Amino acid sequence: MKYEIKKFKDGQVTAKNIENDHIHIKIRGNSYEDLFAMATIKEAWDAENALNKNAVAKLTIHCLIGQRSDRRFNKEESFDLKVICNFINAMKFNKVYILHPHSPISLALINNSEQISHFDFVKRAFNKIGNPILVSPDAGAYKNTHEIAERLNADLVPSNKVRVNGVPEISIQGDVKGKPCLIVDDLADGGRTFKFLAEALKHQGASKVYLYVTHAQFNYGFEELKETIDRIYCTNSYKNIEDAFVTQFILE
Numbered sequence: 632m633k634y635e636i637k638k639f640k641d642g643q644v645t646a647k648n649i650e651n652d653h654i655h656i657k658i659r660g661n662s663y664e665d666l667f668a669m670a671t672i673k674e675a676w677d678a679e680n681a682l683n684k685n686a687v688a689k690l691t692i693h694c695l696i697g698q699r700s701d702r703r704f705n706k707e708e709s710f711d712l713k714v715i716c717n718f719i720n721a722m723k724f725n726k727v728y729i730l731h732p733h734s735p736i737s738l739a740l741i742n743n744s745e746q747i748s749h750f751d752f753v754k755r756a757f758n759k760i761g762n763p764i765l766v767s768p769d770a771g772a773y774k775n776t777h778e779i780a781e782r783l784n785a786d787l788v789p790s791n792k793v794r795v796n797g798v799p800e801i802s803i804q805g806d807v808k809g810k811p812c813l814i815v816d817d818l819a820d821g822g823r824t825f826k827f828l829a830e831a832l833k834h835q836g837a838s839k840v841y842l843y844v845t846h847a848q849f850n851y852g853f854e855e856l857k858e859t860i861d862r863i864y865c866t867n868s869y870k871n872i873e874d875a876f877v878t879q880f881i882l883e
């Protein structure tokens with residue numbers, strides 16, 4: 632299935648399907664423009680396939696916008712992920728695949744959805760480093776990282792994070808002395824969580840600290856992170872990164 636996306640001078644996006652058959656649209660999905668482009672492709676495809684009951688439409692989203700806003704944080708504020716998921720549901724895909732969502736709420740809110748695991752990427756980082764201890768940074772990351780540790784037969788050290796006035800406070804529950812550690816989490820925004828965690832791990836004797844995140848924003852660059860983290864592994868679900876400090880796994 633092939634399609635073209637065009638953009639008008641005022642920002643409007645429009646799609647044209649070149650071949651009509653089963654459709655599998657793959658998007659980053661980290662911007663509203665991406666979601667609208669997807670919607671225009673699906674609308675054009677629907678128009679040609681309305682009577683074709685065997686045609687299947689699939690959507691893959693690599694980095695779902697709003698995935699952290701998985702609840703109404705305060706009264707009178709919008710529940711953004713719900714708005715985004717309602718929009719996706721309106722496109723009526725037969726299947727929606729989401730790469731490593733921040734929480735299961737995305738999967739609960741999107742019809743016919745399924746998670747794409749980040750296991751293979753963590754495994755590649757784990758093998759390159761050579762059997763590090765896996766570290767889960769907070770309660771949200773623990774369940775996923777525990778499953779990955781079991782599959783890799785790796786040691787797992789949980790840590791906990793509470794934000795005090797936005798600043799993460801860290802407590803580590805395990806022995807990391809003399810060992811390399813690989814922190815595993817879903818996303819880095821500024822990366823402060825990992826800067827402080829890496830500092831605490833090194834303070835407790837970790838020989839090296841590596842970081843894996845699926846969705847690599849790193850909105851403030853890498854300089855501060857280089858002080859405590861030895862290397863970053865990530866995918867290009869959010870953006871492509873050219874930096875010798877970062878090993879990026881490229882998604883199809």
Ligand SMILES: O=P(O)(O)OC[C@H]1O[C@H](OP(=O)(O)OP(=O)(O)O)[C@H](O)[C@@H]1O
Pocket residue numbers: 699733768769771816817818819820821822823824825
């Ligand atoms: O790069 P940083 O700015 O440090 O942010 C990264 C952290 O933020 C996210 O969790 P969040 O604090 O949103 O988790 P929550 O859902 O438990 O509130 C994410 O899962 C990371 O742990």
